[in-house]
Amino acid sequence: MQNTSIDMAGLAAMDGAEAARLLKGVREAALSGRASQIEPRADIGESWQRLLRGGLDPDRDRRAGILPLAEIERRRRDSPLREVLPVLREGLVASAEAAQHIMVVADADGRLLWREGSAAVLRKGDAHGFVLGADWKEDLVGTNGVGTPLVARRPVQVHSAEHFVSTHHNWTCAGAPITDPRDGRLIGVVDVSGPVSTMHPSTLSLVTAVTRLAEAELRNRHFAALEQLRSVAAPLLSRLGGRALAVDANGWPAAVIGMPPPGRLQLPRSLAGGGRLWLPALGMCGIEPLPGGWLVRVDERDAAEPAARRAVLDLSRPRRARVTLSGAAGSWAQELSPRHAELLYVLALHRDGRTAAQLAQDVFGDPTRTVTVRAEMSRLRRKLAGVLAHRPYRFADDVEVELLGPHLPADLLPHSTAPAVLRARARGAGAGEVGARAPRDG
The missing domain is CATH 3.30.450.40 (GAF domain)
Structure with missing residues (x-):
């Protein structure tokens, strides 16, 4: 007989004592490892397995x-x-x-x-x-x-x-x-x-x-704060030459001059009053404080500075994925969203690259979801300028990639239901699978 699960509406329709008995039976079967015709709801079952x-x-x-x-x-x-x-x-x-x-x-x-x-x-x-x-x-x-x-x-x-x-x-x-x-x-x-x-x-x-x-x-509060920063920064930017922009404390641009508006800049958590800083999207920049944000001026002398030569994708801490880039101009680190962590994980495993359809299959289990993949990869490539290539999507050929996994395979991106991650957990891919991966031969 095919196993079934019960939803909240079904529980609500039951007598309270009956619902409690049903759920206790499902729980007891799960804790003892016995088969049951009624399974816990997906979120509950996943939680129980983590705790077991x-x-x-x-x-x-x-x-x-x-x-x-x-x-x-x-x-x-x-x-x-x-x-x-x-x-x-x-x-x-x-x-x-x-x-x-x-x-x-x-x-x-x-x-x-x-x-x-x-x-x-x-x-x-x-x-x-x-x-x-x-x-x-x-x-x-x-x-x-x-x-x-x-x-x-x-x-x-x-x-x-x-x-x-x-x-x-x-x-x-x-x-x-x-x-x-x-x-x-x-x-x-x-x-x-x-x-x-x-x-x-x-x-x-x-x-x-x-x-x-x-x-x-x-x-809405964010938009209001950006508008206030824009009113302060716009007159200042109009007097500057070259490429510059004003961003808030989280890196969102309020005003730009000399270049197309970029996406959000990934700033360090503490800028400690400004100075010179390497940003993946822009290269070496001068940073100065503004009321409510920062003035970022691109250093044109270092515009040709090569991109990061090393990328460390750290998945060792459950639910706190992080990427660290380093090169001749310095280093930079940023926590990743769950989706971006999944995509970078797949690309770190496949140095020869993945098409949009392949990534859609890896992450969503559906090769037709290429529009979503392309949108997410576009955001990632803006964040990691020069580090990711496309056609196919991959880490750039001259970037050394290191992938750090968790000690327990079950802790590999525990939020994720991506098929590629589920396969890795099933085969026990933890700390033993990962390590340094040299730059790909061009």
């Missing part, structure tokens, strides 16, 4: 130390989530209170920074360890609506015995990650939780919609 590999005890409630109040306040001040709290409150708190839920906002480390909603449920949350400053990372407390969306990078609903740890089975939760559109960083997760009897299949859709509104608010 990590050795988390499914019957023991683990908790880390609560952050001190001063550290909670510091994280609140520094978090971009603070800017969108009004949007989150307006969209979720009233609905949460009416449904006997609470809204929880956590940072990218899984630490709870804000929580609001039903007073009765807040008290239940206290007993549950769902308190300010608590650590709700998946690898510590198991499958849950805070930690699991941070790993999966997508909205996840977790109900009753879908929680990996049995002490959480009287709880239901739905969480969605928030990404800062200004720099692409995952900045946290918004979760709506409550007693198991309060589950509703539409909760996840509501949480997801409100997080999209929050991201839109950050985007």
Whole structure:
């Protein structure tokens, strides 16, 4: 008989006790390795497998130390989530209170920074360890609506015995990650939780919609800040010769002179007051501070400076892919989005290159998705000027490539469902597969 999985609407249609028994049976089968006609939902099953590999005890409630109040306040001040709290409150708190839920906002480390909603449920949350400053990372407390969306990078609903740890089975939760559109960083997760009897299949859709509104608010603030920087920089640029541009702290251009507008510049996290800096998209540049950003002037004397001669693709840290380029002009490092990490991983394995159709098959399992691949590769090539070639897509022939993988094969881009990555995990491609790869013979 073909295995099936049950969706949230199906669970909601059941009697609560019946749904709990069903999910406990599915969980027990998965934990014991027994075959079951009903499988966990995909996000839940993937989470359980991660936790089984990590050795988390499914019957023991683990908790880390609560952050001190001063550290909670510091994280609140520094978090971009603070800017969108009004949007989150307006969209979720009233609905949460009416449904006997609470809204929880956590940072990218899984630490709870804000929580609001039903007073009765807040008290239940206290007993549950769902308190300010608590650590709700998946690898510590198991499958849950805070930690699991941070790993999966997508909205996840977790109900009753879908929680990996049995002490959480009287709880239901739905969480969605928030990404800062200004720099692409995952900045946290918004979760709506409550007693198991309060589950509703539409909760996840509501949480997801409100997080999209929050991201839109950050985007609008970004556009306003760029416009303000443009008003300051435009008169200055008009008096300069050569190629120059004004960018905000995240590298987004506000005004340009002497060249076509580039995409976002990948700036180091700290420029320490400016100076001379090598940027992959432009070469050697002079950097000077501006109110709200930086003045970038391309050094024409070094315009012919060769591109980076070495690229290190570091996938050793789960969910923190990074590429480091180095050459005669210096070095530069940047964290990668999940999609760009997948593409560079495939290209690092295939030094002879891949066509758009081949990359579409490698990443999406669908060779017809070439438009998406070409758009992503165009963005990558702008970021890594001179490092990536095309027709076919590949690392440039004179670039030495080193690929650093994780110790455990299962930790290779754990968010990824790309066929190329799944094949690598299945064959045990971890630290043993990777190493330095010399420049390709031209």
